[in-house]
Amino acid sequence: MKITRRKTRTVNLGGVKVGSGYPVSIQSMTKTDTMDVAATIAQIKRLENAGCEIVRTAVKDAACCKALARIIKKINIPLEADIHFDYRLALKAMEAGVDGIRLNPGNICKEDEVKKVVKAAARRHIPIRVGVNSGSVKIPRGGISNEELPSLMAEAALDYIKIIEKLGFYDIMVSLKASDVLQTIDAYRLMAKRCDYPFHLGVTAAGPELSGTVKSALGIGILLAEGIGDTIRVSLTGDPVDEVIVGKHIIQGLGLRRFGPEVISCPTCGRTEVDIIGIANRVEEALGRIRDEKGKLSGMRVAVMGCVVNGPGEAREADLGIAAGKGSGFLFIKGKPARKIKESEFVSAIISEINKTLERKA
Ligand code: SF4
Known part of the structure; x- marks a missing residue:
């Protein structure tokens, strides 16, 4: 629409x-x-x-x-x-x-x-x-x-x-x-x-x-x-x-303007085995601190998903995504599985990929 x-x-x-x-x-x-x-x-x-x-x-x-x-x-x-x-x-x-x-x-x-x-x-x-x-x-x-x-x-x-x-x-x-x-x-x-x-x-x-x-x-x-x-x-x-x-x-x-990457995160449920709530909040906070005056990250979607049920699908559709498992997860970049990362590295991995995108577009 x-x-x-x-x-x-x-x-x-x-x-x-x-x-x-x-x-x-x-x-x-x-x-x-x-x-x-x-x-x-x-x-x-x-x-x-x-x-x-x-x-x-x-x-x-x-x-x-x-x-x-x-x-x-x-x-x-x-x-x-x-x-x-x-x-x-x-x-x-x-x-x-x-x-x-x-x-x-x-x-x-x-x-x-x-x-x-x-x-x-x-x-x-x-x-x-x-x-x-x-x-x-x-x-x-x-x-x-x-x-x-x-x-x-x-x-x-x-x-x-x-x-x-x-x-x-x-x-x-x-x-x-x-x-x-x-x-x-x-x-x-x-x-x-x-x-x-x-x-x-x-x-x-x-x-x-x-x-x-x-x-x-x-x-x-x-x-x-x-x-x-x-x-x-x-x-x-x-x-x-x-x-x-x-x-x-x-x-x-409503898609009227883009101010920076959009965070897509699952609500978590009994299958979640990592702290998705904390991770999603930290990702959103860290993305909010990135200065993107020229709108290079506009329209970007970052998915933080709690398990392998919907996780890989959403993570694949996003520009950057993590589908978590127990204590670790898979990082997807532009729909492709990139590498396995530890839970403690989820936020830093996303921010480092965002910075690489900014450098590439500079
Ligand atoms: S993605 Fe997995 S953990 Fe998250 S709500 Fe859906 S089923 Fe639960």
């Missing part, structure tokens, strides 16, 4: 092009106090190293904007300012040099205020994300049903976009995040029929690492599989670096 992206406009966020003509980009959000410049820079550096392509930072007050000016000088990826309640913070953040602004229609809604932000963004060629959250959407008196919430979110975004478009401004991205997976999917699907702006996808407040990963993979993954979505943020209650790693796995799992 080939994913056909929904056709959108292109928005340039500090050099990262967002839209259907460009790869789905990965973003995250800092979790430090923005005023703590050193800690925020350090966290953004870790995100850059993990492959984050756009970072967002909370802007709580004017002092944060001053901090942003210092942070921006030290980082290498575009920074989007997350603005709520006070439109003047958006103006100050733009003066500080941010590459994008996120506005929440639920709490910056006076037309004259929105227009001031739009005019400043137009002058500086800075895109605006209309970021609707289910928690801050205005619910009509008398309430609404769960099924009605997605269309209310889409309408809130469309009304806001109308205000922005009146000024001839079209550098717009849209997000419609709910903490409920199906509501999120529904909101984006509805919006996809109503505009051609690029979408920032995410399930908001998805939860801690495990449940948050599953909810994000479902919400973001289902939409991406339908061709909807141009940049993603996995939202986890945890280290933002994990958000980037999970985001990469979602995008790579």
Whole structure:
């Protein structure tokens, strides 16, 4: 199955092009106090190293904007300012040099205020994300049903976009995040029929690492599989670096981009006679540390299999594979059995073969 992206406009966020003509980009959000410049820079550096392509930072007050000016000088990826309640913070953040602004229609809604932000963004060629959250959407008196919430979110975004478009401004991205997976999917699907702006996808407040990963993979993954979505943020209650790693796995799992070798490992069972869980984790960790800026390892598959039942088959189909036995295993290279190796050498043998591949392709 080939994913056909929904056709959108292109928005340039500090050099990262967002839209259907460009790869789905990965973003995250800092979790430090923005005023703590050193800690925020350090966290953004870790995100850059993990492959984050756009970072967002909370802007709580004017002092944060001053901090942003210092942070921006030290980082290498575009920074989007997350603005709520006070439109003047958006103006100050733009003066500080941010590459994008996120506005929440639920709490910056006076037309004259929105227009001031739009005019400043137009002058500086800075895109605006209309970021609707289910928690801050205005619910009509008398309430609404769960099924009605997605269309209310889409309408809130469309009304806001109308205000922005009146000024001839079209550098717009849209997000419609709910903490409920199906509501999120529904909101984006509805919006996809109503505009051609690029979408920032995410399930908001998805939860801690495990449940948050599953909810994000479902919400973001289902939409991406339908061709909807141009940049993603996995939202986890945890280290933002994990958000980037999970985001990469979602995008790579759908074949939309390749970030490096894919690890295929068996779940283990009563036949397993080596520590496949530990070995697979160590292989994935070691592969994650290899710097492959030119994508030479993209599309490569590395199989770590526990026994001779499915092991040789999977190992043969992968670029590199190990089919384990008791205390040892067979290394397969490009489908051919290469040599017998000891269990203690599994990880080093794979990494050494990967390095040889890198040297060959250099
Ligand atoms: S490959 Fe072998 S050890 Fe792994 S799950 Fe399958 S049967 Fe079990």
